[in-house]
Amino acid sequence: MGLLLPILLSFLAALIGGLYLLGVFRQRRPGEPPLDKGLIPWLGHVLEFRRNTLKFLQRMKQKHGDVFTIQLGGFYVTFLQDPLSFGALVKESRDKLDFNKFAEHLVRRVFGYSAIENDHHILNVSSNRHLKGEGLEVMTQAMMSNLQNLMLHNMGSDQRAWREDSLFAYSYNIVFRAGYLSLYGNEAQESNLGEEKAKEQDRAESEALFYEFRKYDQLFPNLAYGVLTPRKKREADRLLAYFWNTLSVEKMRTKDNISRWVWDMQQAKTEAGMNDSMINRYMFVLLWASQGNTGPSAFWLLLFLMKHPEAMTAVKEEVDRVVKESGQEVRRGGPIVDLTREMLLKTPILDSAVEETLRLTAAPLLTRAVLQDMTLKMADGREYFIRQGDRMAVFPYIAVHIDPEIHPDPHSFKYDRFLNPDGTKKTEFYKAGKRVKYYTMPWGAGVSMCPGRFFATNELKQFVFLMLLYFDFELKNPDEKIPEIDFRRWGFGSMQPDRDVQFRYRLRY
Ligand code: HEM
Secondary structure, eight states, rough: TTTTOOOOHHHHHHHHHHHHHHTTOOOTTTSOOEOOOSSSSTTTTHHHHHOOHHHHHHHHHHHOSSEEEEEEEEEEEEEEEOGOOOOOHHHTTTEEEEEEHHHHHHHHHHHOOOOOHHHHHHHHHHHHSSSSSHHHHHHHHHHHHHHHHHHHHTTSSSOSSSSEEHHHHHHHHHHHHHHHHHHHOOOOTTTOOOOHHHHHHHHHHHHHHHHHHHHHHHHHHHHTTTTHHHHHHHHHHHHHHHHHHHTOOHHTTTTOOHHHHHHHHHHHHHTOOOOHHHHHHHHHHHHHHHHHHHHHHHHHHHHHHOOOOHHHHHHHHHHHHHHHHHTOOOOOOOOOOOOHHHHSOHHHHHHHHHHHHHHHBBBBBBEEOSSSSSSEETTTEEEEOTHHHHHHEEEEEIIIITTTTTTTSSSSSOOTTTBBBTTTTTOEEEEEEEESSOOOOOOOOOOGOTTTTTHHHHHHHHHHHHHHHEEEEEESSSTTOOBBBBBGTTBBOOOBBSSOOEEEEEEEE
């Protein structure tokens, strides 16, 4: 008996400690948001959340209102779903709400990359220099010549017969590969390797890379949630090794036209003492961030235009006008149109169509780590206590993108939704009579806002320009329904369709 009691007591202490760690004892304190732990200790709601984030968050919003805390795989996450109060998350000081900690944890787990202290600063400096202003002009030109190489390389040959393809596969393929070549450089044109041969190698090499990228892309949602089967995990590891090798610093040194955006980051990391093998891993993080979203968005944009003839006509008229005003002309045997950044700045209708596409199909989840106990101050005066160690998140797709008060008839594609009657960009949207500052958030917001947003927008516009100028294209089945969104990807940036659609295209000249 003398021995039994201490054993029982230590067992009880271990049990209580375990249950405490599993979050079983956490209770809502006065002033805190509604707490919903779910039924499974520690895991909480993670299974339902992962199955369909949109549906789950809609259910939680209905149950608890626009602020609530839920348990997700060991974390307590407070969701803020009132768009008028988004400033409270986006503008909160970094001492309280931190993006880096969360992001570093994710990239270590998913991409095997260990960040260094000034990592985010290096990214910001290079992005400000090369993904905006004059730097963006250089990038846009590179994109143009790579798009031309991939889309128009057989111009002039008798290739005017209709070709059939899957629209998602086609759009993702072209935009991914052109974006990749623009950022990571072209095959060097050594004296013995003519320009045409180098271009051909660019086409072949980018095709092989895209093929492997799509495999990783398909594994990604389960990889991010850490629920891959051992076989799939081995496949993910093989793919990572392939990307680290293909994008390695050593291989890149042999390339021409590497973007300054990538180059400067490589240099800065080397100077900060990072070894090449870790930089190689970062090169894949960048490839993932820069190429995983624009291709899928290009698909939706083309599909929406094809399904909405009035939108297609309006965009086409604008494209033709801009080309004409630049003094250029598309004709058989003539030079390929030089689509400058200046021309891309004169397209309010296409801009609105792009924004509308992203409203309907970009659904990121913005997350921050809570570094100190803090008070969340809502726009209507409500205040909530948020605990250190928790996380805060915003899912703008529900809160803003498809809120019928902000965007009436929210599930319809309206190409001119972001245009004023006088044809200028519309930026005034309201909820409950109050102006909504964050009326769409495809790029996120605040410290983690996408640094590639201007380049991405240009990529989408360049792709549409070239399709409209050089190709006839149509859906194989004009009555084709717009596919649903693949619900496993909610929260991961640009959405993908749950099935592909067939289309045909042919060169016009
Ligand atoms: C339609 C295309 C794109 C969409 C919808 C998109 C969306 C986003 C979103 C929502 C984030 C923030 C994620 C978060 O807060 O956790 C992000 C981050 C990022 N994006 Fe994009 N993006 C696109 C294209 C691009 C392109 C073309 C580039 C580069 C040329 C790029 C580079 C990055 C980088 C480096 C980050 C990480 C930023 C950071 O850590 O602060 N993105 N993107």
